[in-house]
Amino acid sequence: MNARRDGLVQDGEILEYLKHDPKKASAETNSLLCVLQAGDEIVLLHSDTFEGARAAELLEQYWQQQGVPCRRVRIPGLAYEAQGFVDYGLKNFVRTLAGEIRKAARAQKEVIINATGGFKAEIAYATALGLVFKVPVCYIHEKFGEIVTLPPSPFGWDSSLFVWYADFFDWLTEGEGVRPKAEVAPRAALLPEDAQVLLEDFELDGQVYVGLSPLGDAYLEAFRGELEQAQSVPIYLAPKALETWQKLEPTAQERYRKLLQRLRLPNRAANSELKSGGGDALGFPKGKTDERVFYAEKDGGLYVFALTRHGPVYDRLCREGFYWRDYNEKDFTPWEG
Numbered sequence: 001m002n003a004r005r006d007g008l009v010q011d012g013e014i015l016e017y018l019k020h021d022p023k024k025a026s027a028e029t030n031s032l033l034c035v036l037q038a039g040d041e042i043v044l045l046h047s048d049t050f051e052g053a054r055a056a057e058l059l060e061q062y063w064q065q066q067g068v069p070c071r072r073v074r075i076p077g078l079a080y081e082a083q084g085f086v087d088y089g090l091k092n093f094v095r096t097l098a099g100e101i102r103k104a105a106r107a108q109k110e111v112i113i114n115a116t117g118g119f120k121a122e123i124a125y126a127t128a129l130g131l132v133f134k135v136p137v138c139y140i141h142e143k144f145g146e147i148v149t150l151p152p153s154p155f156g157w158d159s160s161l162f163v164w165y166a167d168f169f170d171w172l173t174e175g176e177g178v179r180p181k182a183e184v185a186p187r188a189a190l191l192p193e194d195a196q197v198l199l200e201d202f203e204l205d206g207q208v209y210v211g212l213s214p215l216g217d218a219y220l221e222a223f224r225g226e227l228e229q230a231q232s233v234p235i236y237l238a239p240k241a242l243e244t245w246q247k248l249e250p251t252a253q254e255r256y257r258k259l260l261q262r263l264r265l266p267n268r269a270a271n272s273e274l275k276s277g278g279g280d281a282l283g284f285p286k287g288k289t290d291e292r293v294f295y296a297e298k299d300g301g302l303y304v305f306a307l308t309r310h311g312p313v314y315d316r317l318c319r320e321g322f323y324w325r326d327y328n329e330k331d332f333t334p335w336e337g
Contacts, residue, residue: 011058018062028059031116031140034147036068041109043100044072047118048079048089073100078122090214094125098221101133105229111135112149125214132222160271161195162223163262163285168195169212169220178202178211185210230264234301236332241293244307245335256307257337259284259291263302279321281305294322303332 014025022029032042042063046056056072063070075096077088097113104111115126116139123139127150130137134152162169168187172179181201188196188210198216201208212220237245248256262268263284272282272295281294292314294305305322308314 011061014058015062015065018058019065022062026055026059027116027140028055028114029062031114031138031147032063034140035112035114035138035149040068042068042070044070045075045093045096045100046072048074048076052078078119090121090125091212091217093122094129094214094217095221097126097129098133098218098225101129101135102221102225102228105225113137115139125218128215128218129222132218133225159219159223159226159265159267161192161198162220163265163271164287164289165191165195166258166262172199172210173212173220178204178209181208181210226265227261230266231261231337233264235260235264235335235337236301236303237307237335238303238305238327239331239333241304241307242333248307255291256293259289259293260304260335260337263293263295263304275318275321277317277319277321279323281322283318296322296324298329303329304335 018025018029022033024030028044036042044056044059046052053074056074060070060072073096075089075093077092079089101111101113111133113126113130113135115123115130115137127137129135130150130152136149136151138147138149140147168191171187172184184199188199198212198219199210200213200216201210203209245253245256268284269282271286272284273286275283275294281296284293284295290310292308292310294308294317296303296305305327306317308317
């Protein structure tokens with residue numbers, strides 16, 4: 001599909017070739033024919049090059065002529081210029097692919113990533129996104145000439161870094177998503193090594209900036225997708241917790257809002273602990289933040305007994321514990337957030 005628009009090979013000829021032998025004509029059509037099912041939709045992510053755009057345009061036409069819904073998305077910066085490819089292209093690829101996965105999840109559609117074709121780095125990051133988003137990744141193996149599918153990873157990934165250090169990652173990624181290294185260095189020094197490896201230096205107009213690496217972007221996008229999906233988990237506040245919530249200043253209320261949203265994440269048990277007082281409630285999160293909550297899970301809902309802060313009151317609540325016997329479930333109020 002590398003023919004130029006020089007009159008030697010016309011678009012119509014290429015389309016006829018695709019129709020005649022789609023498996024031989026294109027690795028993308030070959031692999032898609034192996035996995036495509038009735039009712040599926042195809043999204044073609046293509047490079048920021050003439051060849052990539054033309055190939056995607058022709059493939060889009062071919063699939064639409066076959067009655068398959070298909071659209072294409074150009075990835076800015078995903079081109080042959082090495083530094084731009086790394087600094088912008090891969091990051092845009094990761095964010096775009098993650099965005100398409102999240103969009104499909106909101107529409108309750110299943111996703112398969114077809115990593116056939118493209119730059120090798122694209123395939124690597126597409127595979128990484130498949131693992132963290134838990135969706136299968138497929139490609140045509142050049143030796144065997146048949147489809148190879150990597151199933152969703154049976155292992156969960158730990159999003160706790162983005163829970164513990166939410167303020168840092170929110171600060172780093174707001175606006176343009178990068179900050180001067182002089183501003184980032186003192187904050188980054190407080191992060192554990194697992195978080196620091198997600199950062200990357202790059203130079204722009206003679207100044208060094210820091211942002212997330214493409215892998216860091218992949219993890220952050222997966223975390224945001226997980227957070228988005230988790231918002232359907234209901235949260236209920238006990239009378240004292242509701243009273244505390246209503247009395248909070250706007251800035252403090254925003255901090256607790258983020259904390260309660262993160263409480264909904266499926267890894268909350270790993271980030272919770274039973275305090276010394278025992279009882280039926282867990283403390284969340286364990287360490288790294290001033291804001292804390294005590295909660296219990298019941299019938300698919302999260303029941304919050306107290307909103308508190310690290311300090312004397314928190315220590316007292318840890319010693320006393322919380323017990324269902326002291327509460328009436330009807331007294332809990334749904335939290336809208």
